[in-house]
Amino acid sequence: MKLAVLAGDGIGPEIVAQAVRVLEALKADGLPIELEYGLIGGCAVDATGEPYPEATHRLASQADAILLGAVGGPKYDALPRHQRPERGLLSIRKELNLFANLRPAILYPELASASSLKYDVVAGLDILIVRELTGDIYFGEPRGIDIRDGHRVGFNTMIYSESEILRIAHVAFQAARKRQKKLCSIDKMNVLECTQLWRDIVTEVAKDYPDVTISHMLVDNAAMQLVRNPKQFDVMVTGNMFGDILSDEASMLTGSIGMLPSASLDQNNKGLYEPIHGSAPDIAGKDLANPLATILSVAMMLRYTFNHEESAYRIEQAIRKVLASGLRTKDIAEPNMPVVGTKAMGDAVLSLL
Template identity: 55%
Template sequence: MAYNITLIPGDGIGPEIVAEAVKVLDKVADKFNHSFLFTKILMGGCSIDEYGVPLTDEAIEIAKNSDAVLLGAVGGNVGNSRWYDVAPNLRPEAGLLKIRKELQLFANLRPAYLYKELQKACPLKEEIIGDGFDMVIVRELTGGLYFGERETKKVNGVETAIDTLSYNENEIRRIAIKAFEIAMKRRKKVTLVDKANVLDSSRLWRKVVAEVSKEYSEVELVYMLVDNCAMQLVMNPAQFDVILTENMFGDILSDEASMITGSIGMLSSASLGKSKLGLYEPSHGSAPDIAGQNKANPIATILSAAMLLRYSLNLTKEADAIEEAVAKVLSEGYRTVDIADSDCEKIVGTKEMGSLIADRI
């Protein structure tokens, strides 16, 4: 069967890691008798250079008419880039916010799993790691501070910046349902992370999520303040199954979770809506300091491609094959530099890691 996949290589290391994911997807297509038709579009700094905007309407239409979208990374060095000396809506990351909104992707799934082979790369002590951890962070993606009204103005002669955080019950309910559905397929525990001791928006989250939880009596619901959650992630990560939270909290916590897996280069993600169309991307940034040097870890992007197969194309066996290939390569001792310990003798580059994983499918 043929599937249309939109590719957004993006900026920095984006083109390199997307190329390796495509290499793996091509191997899947050969082995399982599928046809993946790839169409590239520009987004981020490269789109600004070409068109003057981070994402064109034409690019959005191509993405909308595909079965899934695979993204590398967008942006550059904020303090040292021509892309940032402009209005916020013209900066590279504005393209990412726009495509999420246009594709109506309100749920971001970020698995954080510690491979046994990478325990030495985990910065936590062995007694904290224990038998490892396996969690999914479900982050609301189209509301909150990132999409609220904002302005900078003079107030009584003092320059003042205002960012508005707002959520309505419908936005909260739909992401809560996603989280509980995921929990039902896992260990049946949802931890709602908020700041309900301070924020009205968090208190609404608690009210709506409690209502949703009544429809999932098998799932345990736990409430946790965001500052405590940040601490618990490095004290006892194994306690978490599904973490449900709002946009900004999820952005921060998922990066923290990625580091305790050994490297942010290991964390995949899926952004989903009501339809099968989803946007899949690694959780790390564009890393312009190592772009073009064959140093980037492509595993997060390759695992994102596996999520693409699983959630948008319903190709479960094929997704399993990619994840098993990644585990096999790691078990054989191969590492990119970001996940290598001092004793590692099999350090490989971006291209080599992609080829190794493809060869084991």
């Protein structure tokens, strides 16, 4: 199991360090894990001038999977757009063709009171958002800022090809088959022709999956329904921009964005695994970050890329037991609860692994 480890910026090195400790423990138990380290994001810009240097691309291309922490920080905001840390993240997704992003939003019973919604609205929540990751307005051309009639004009292009929609639709339907056999496709077909095509193709693909119930919802309604009645959803599939927004919204239903992992997969299930939160530079180096989403990303890696369900289950059960014991990092702690730091939370997971 050849893993490329890209810690990145901000709290990235701290949370990845705890995930690596879990990997090393599994390696001691006999899993043939090999780790190699590289740079991405702001730290790569500092070292090489590029957010996704060629050496990192070679490392990631040769690895079976990639574990990534987080990228970005305010110190890089004034850089030219092609040098900003976020371009490194977009580049690795595009260069490795990691088109399918899986973002589970699961509410652990112990954290139900940490959600901003009422207990009965979120108790038992378990949603999987399937987001197309290499197309849409983030990559569409033409794009830029021009001067037109003496005024600055910014423009981007929302574009999807039939083949891009087909492949993400199949991923979503196959995921739904393994769950409750319900799939909701999110679009804005009443305004955007691009997403009318999305709905048309998803409807066509549904004929190949007669055992899965398909529904469609406009993105603005979906955003409202996620906070009104989130348990109506099982699997949701949508494009890059809508998925970016909706998955962050769904994360807060679970009590903290610090609890949610993600997988970005290619057609052969090679994947990049990362927590969905950002680099949180305001708490970097203070031993405050929650490492659980990164450790859960390791569990997803073992499940989806390496088909090692036993190890994935061990990690998830260890985290459930840690939460049941009452240990909390600051982001998921209720008033008057004892709070532990990043390393102490890692210690606790290892002790129960």
